Amino acid sequence: MGESKTERIEHSLxxxxxxxxxxxxxxxxxxxxxxxxxxxxxVGEIGIDFRLGTDFLVxxxxxxxxxxxxxxxxxxxxxxxDIYQFFQTTRRQIGETFILHPHQTVLAVSxxxxxxxxxxxxxxYMRSSYSRLGITISTIAQPGYCGCxxxxxxxxxxxxxxxxxxxRLVQGIIYRLNSSAPYFSSPRKYVCQxxxxxxxxxxxxxxxxxxxxxxxxxxxx
Amino acid sequence: MYHSHSYQDEAxxxxxxxxxxxxxxxxxxxxxxxxxxxDAHELATGEKTYFTINRDNYTIITFLVESSKxxxxxxxxxxxxxxxxxxxxxxxxxxxxxxxx
Amino acid sequence: xxxxxxxxxxxxxxxxxxxLEKAKNNTYxxxxxEEYQDKLSLLFCEIKKSxxxxxxxxxxxxxxxxxRHIDFIFKSLEFLDSSTLNQIPYEIxxxxxxxxxxxxxxxxxxxxxxxxxxxxxxxxxDPTLAYxxxxxxxxxxxxxxxxxxRLVQINLPRALVRDYxxxxxxxxxxxxFIDMKFKFTESLTREILDNVTGINTxxxxxxxRLLYYFPYLTQFRGINTQLSTxxxxxWATANHLGEFFCDLFASQYISDSSNFYxxxxxxxNRNYTGSHPSTNFRVNVVNDFLNKIDNILVNRINKAIASxxxxxxxxxxxxxLMDDFFNLLPANVANLKQLHGLFNTxxxxxxxxxxxxxxxxxxxxxxxxxxxxxxxxxxxxxxxNFITQLRWEKAKPKE
Numbered sequence: 259m260g261e262s263k264t265e266r267i268e269h270s271l272x273x274x275x276x277x278x279x280x281x282x283x284x285x286x287x288x289x290x291x292x293x294x295x296x297x298x299x300x301v302g303e304i305g306i307d308f309r310l311g312t313d314f315l316v317x318x319x320x321x322x323x324x325x326x327x328x329x330x331x332x333x334x335x336x337x338x339x340d341i342y343q344f345f346q347t348t349r350r351q352i353g354e355t356f357i358l359h360p361h362q363t364v365l366a367v368s369x370x371x372x373x374x375x376x377x378x379x380x381x382x383y384m385r386s387s388y389s390r391l392g393i394t395i396s397t398i399a400q401p402g403y404c405g406c407x408x409x410x411x412x413x414x415x416x417x418x419x420x421x422x423x424x425x426r427l428v429q430g431i432i433y434r435l436n437s438s439a440p441y442f443s444s445p446r447k448y449v450c451q452x453x454x455x456x457x458x459x460x461x462x463x464x465x466x467x468x469x470x471x472x473x474x475x476x477x478x479x
Numbered sequence: 480m481y482h483s484h485s486y487q488d489e490a491x492x493x494x495x496x497x498x499x500x501x502x503x504x505x506x507x508x509x510x511x512x513x514x515x516x517x518d519a520h521e522l523a524t525g526e527k528t529y530f531t532i533n534r535d536n537y538t539i540i541t542f543l544v545e546s547s548k549x550x551x552x553x554x555x556x557x558x559x560x561x562x563x564x565x566x567x568x569x570x571x572x573x574x575x576x577x578x579x580x
Numbered sequence: 581x582x583x584x585x586x587x588x589x590x591x592x593x594x595x596x597x598x599x600l601e602k603a604k605n606n607t608y609x610x611x612x613x614e615e616y617q618d619k620l621s622l623l624f625c626e627i628k629k630s631x632x633x634x635x636x637x638x639x640x641x642x643x644x645x646x647x648r649h650i651d652f653i654f655k656s657l658e659f660l661d662s663s664t665l666n667q668i669p670y671e672i673x674x675x676x677x678x679x680x681x682x683x684x685x686x687x688x689x690x691x692x693x694x695x696x697x698x699x700x701x702x703x704x705x706d707p708t709l710a711y712x713x714x715x716x717x718x719x720x721x722x723x724x725x726x727x728x729x730r731l732v733q734i735n736l737p738r739a740l741v742r743d744y745x746x747x748x749x750x751x752x753x754x755x756x757f758i759d760m761k762f763k764f765t766e767s768l769t770r771e772i773l774d775n776v777t778g779i780n781t782x783x784x785x786x787x788x789r790l791l792y793y794f795p796y797l798t799q800f801r802g803i804n805t806q807l808s809t810x811x812x813x814x815w816a817t818a819n820h821l822g823e824f825f826c827d828l829f830a831s832q833y834i835s836d837s838s839n840f841y842x843x844x845x846x847x848x849n850r851n852y853t854g855s856h857p858s859t860n861f862r863v864n865v866v867n868d869f870l871n872k873i874d875n876i877l878v879n880r881i882n883k884a885i886a887s888x889x890x891x892x893x894x895x896x897x898x899x900x901l902m903d904d905f906f907n908l909l910p911a912n913v914a915n916l917k918q919l920h921g922l923f924n925t926x927x928x929x930x931x932x933x934x935x936x937x938x939x940x941x942x943x944x945x946x947x948x949x950x951x952x953x954x955x956x957x958x959x960x961x962x963x964x965n966f967i968t969q970l971r972w973e974k975a976k977p978k979e
Contacts, residue, residue: 293910294965296972312964349665351609352968353975369968371910371961404908406961424968442942449941450908450954452961493714496644507721511714529767530887535712537763541770545808 276378276432278303284375290432291373291404300426307385307426309369311406313453314356315345317363327459329469332478341456352424358393358413365454367406369424376402376438380430382409388427391419395428402441405451490538491571498568502561509559516556516567519543523551546570585639592650593628599657600624609665612691612729617660619727620653626723652715655708659693659733668694669736671963672747675923676754678916679833680732682896683758683889688713689729692754696738701845703746705753706733707760732757744959745930745952746841748834748923755829756822765821768884773817778802789876793861794820796852812854820857824865824877831866832896833920837927839863869893897921900962902929906940908954910961919966926959 276284281301284290292306300307325344326334345365350356358364374380382397383389392415399407409428413419421427447458459465473479494515500508515536521527522544532540544551547570554563600621608614627649631637637645662668673692684690690710709715709731720726734753740746759765772790774780776797791798794817800807807814830838842859843849849859856862868875882892898917902925904910913919929937934951945951 291907291909293912293961294969294972296969347666349670351665352971354609371965373907373909405957440942442940442944445944449945449950450957452910452957452964490712490714493648493712493718496648497714497718499640499644508718511717511721529770530884534761534763534888535714537766541766542809 274434275304276434281306281432289375290378293371295370302429305429305431308382308407308428308430309424310356310409310421310427311367311369312350312352312423313367314348314350315365315454315456316348317344318346320344327457329460329465330472338460341459345456350423354423355420356423358411358419358421360413360416360418362413364411365456366409366411367451367454368409368428369406371404371406371452372399373404374399374402374432376440377435378432379435380432382407382428382430385427385429391415393419399430400441401435401439404441405448406453408448408451408454491542494539495568495571498564498571501564502568512564513556513559515539515543516554516559519551520554520556523548543567543570582635583639585642586635586637589631589642589646592647593631596624596650596653597628599654603657603661606661606664608660608663610691612689613660613663613693615728616656616691616731619725620656623649623719623723623725624653626725648715649719652709652719656731659695659731662695663693667696669741669747671960671967672744672750674967675919675963676734676750678919679751679754679896680758683891684761690732691729692732692734695733695735696741697735698738700737700739702735702737703749703753704735705756706735707757709733710757710760742956742960744923744956745926748830748837748927749841751830751833752826752838755826758829759822759825762885762888764881764884764888765825766818767888768880769814769818769821771884772821772880773797773800773807773814776800777807778804779806786876793857793877816854819855820852821881823856823862825881827862827866828869828878828881828893831870832893835897835921835924836866836870837924839866840931870895897924900925902933905929905955905958906936908940908958910958910965913962913966919963922959922962926955929955
């Protein structure tokens with residue numbers, strides 16, 4: 259099977275993933291920061307284990323009919339509610355547990371606050387033991403990212419799963435780029451976050467253009 | 480901000496209530512009152528100072544002594560009788576009106 | 581027929597039962613709060629039982645026997661309800677707890693609980709339950725119920741529950757609790773008044789130095805008559821000394837962090853009121869203490885503290901370098917002194933180094949809320965990391 263176009267681009271930009279010794283070198287040289295790193299064994303052969311943090315945003319069903327992930331005002335009569343309204347905040351202490359219910363979206367963060375080098379990005383994967391329980395995750399941290407890692411957890415199992423706060427939950431694999439890409443070269447939606455933050459999707463400027471197009475097409479200017 | 484609530488009223492309310500209970504014959508309350516009266520006596524006689532009396536009951540002790548020093552100087556804390564409790568209740572009731580008027 | 585007062589007492593009981601039922605759903609991380617709440621339920625059952633057998637009770641007896649105890653249940657619940665992990669500003673409360681433990685080294689266990697209120701200026705200490713052991717002793721004597729800990733109640737504005745800059749004033753509020761426990765300044769008030777009136781003679785120069793801070797007492801100089809507690813100037817002096825003490829108490833941990841904020845909030849810096857000294861004086865006394873400049877108030881307060889519990893005001897914080905924050909990282913806090921020192925670092929950046937912090941963010945954010953958010957997040961995570969690491973090391977099996 260041939261390489262897709264995306265894969266070809268990735269190969270041209272991405273050098274390789276960092277090995278254990280490289281990660282440790284980056285940490286000791288102050289290029290990569292992980293705070294706290296409770297155990298040095300969190301750094302594995304090809305990545306770093308990150309722990310489940312103490313704060314959660316749990317999706318709830320309230321009086322609002324739907325989350326409007328567009329700028330279309332017609333559909334919600336211009337009463338777009340903050341996405342925060344669809345989540346409830348809850349905290350735990352390290353060592354306590356958190357029940358992840360089937361098919362529920364839960365936003366969590368890593369216990370560790372990280373700062374990536376400007377020439378590295380990180381892909382997060384669920385650790386195998388948790389993947390086998392049916393928990394999935396999809397996250398990427400941009401080059402130079404600083405903050406706790408956002409963990410968007412979904413339980414695809416039919417049974418609730420009790421997770422321990424502070425447990426090693428995800429694995430981050432760091433890829434080196436051929437050039438630097440400073441994180442704050444443009445305004446970022448998520449800055450130094452330490453608690454989970456709901457989607458800032460409506461801040462995407464493209465949505466405004468798309469909404470203008472919709473107005474044009476439907477004679478609503 | 481930067482305010483602390485007044486707590487003197489609560490302290491006096493509790494003490495007055497204790498006195499009434501003792502006067503009505505509930506001896507359990509006598510045990511709670513005795514250390515206060517003893518400290519008041521010792522402050523009045525100079526055996527203790529403002530810096531050494533019991534801190535928990537400080538407000539009541541100082542109030543009693545400053546209201547009726549002579550009485551507490553001569554009070555026999557080894558043998559407190561009903562009329563003593565009544566006298567102390569009178570001291571507290573009459574003087575408090577002045578303080579919190 | 582039972583009296584209307586008895587029926588009102590039963591209404592009060594019904595309200596307490598409802599509140600306790602509701603509180604049963606509270607989840608506390610700290611087991612001590614859970615145990616305290618269980619004791620409240622026990623107390624309620626005892627009161628209810630006693631009231632049921634006492635329907636001829638008089639109005640005065642209702643107040644003496646029961647009302648105070650039901651009020652105690654409500655007051656406790658008011659603070660416990662707001663002290664679940666989801667609501668409590670956990671990180672700041674942990675810092676306050678460490679400070680409190682510096683001063684309460686023996687005796688009963690104290691738990692800091694918070695009540696979130698809507699008034700944005702509503703930082704205060706509520707001494708209702710902690711002012712005295714008396715109520716706990718009474719409950720133990722009357723109902724044989726012993727509470728496992730005492731609640732230290734602090735009010736804070738709901739809107740500022742995660743604001744680590746304004747939270748520094750909570751150290752001042754904690755000072756009120758400590759002062760109330762030991763009666764440092766109330767004892768000192770009597771001594772200072774006796775010095776001014778001449779009942780207890782001291783050097784005239786020293787009297788001059790005292791009157792500088794309490795100018796309204798000049799009229800009583802040398803009168804040789806004791807100022808009683810019925811005199812408004814007695815309480816003005818006591819209040820002023822209390823505020824001076826709390827400012828100094830706080831500055832042990834947060835240095836001069838609250839000075840500017842205090843000046844901003846009070847607007848009028850020069851004048852005193854019956855409850856508070858002038859802000860200028862408060863700031864001067866703190867600065868003298870921090871800079872180790874001889875100051876009569878600091879000396880006299882320290883002397884009073886030493887004679888009551890053998891302690892002293894001392895600088896109990898350490899500077900935390902700003903570099904981590906400028907690198908957009910939580911600070912690596914090495915010890916408890918640095919933990920308290922974090923707040924001063926946050927304030928220094930906010931007051932003097934916003935542009936440097938903004939540069940770290942490539943000047944992408946002009947709105948103050950973003951910079952404030954960054955400082956808040958970094959302080960919170962610095963505290964949280966310190967606590968996490970401490971507990972991890974404690975729980976980890978020893979090699």
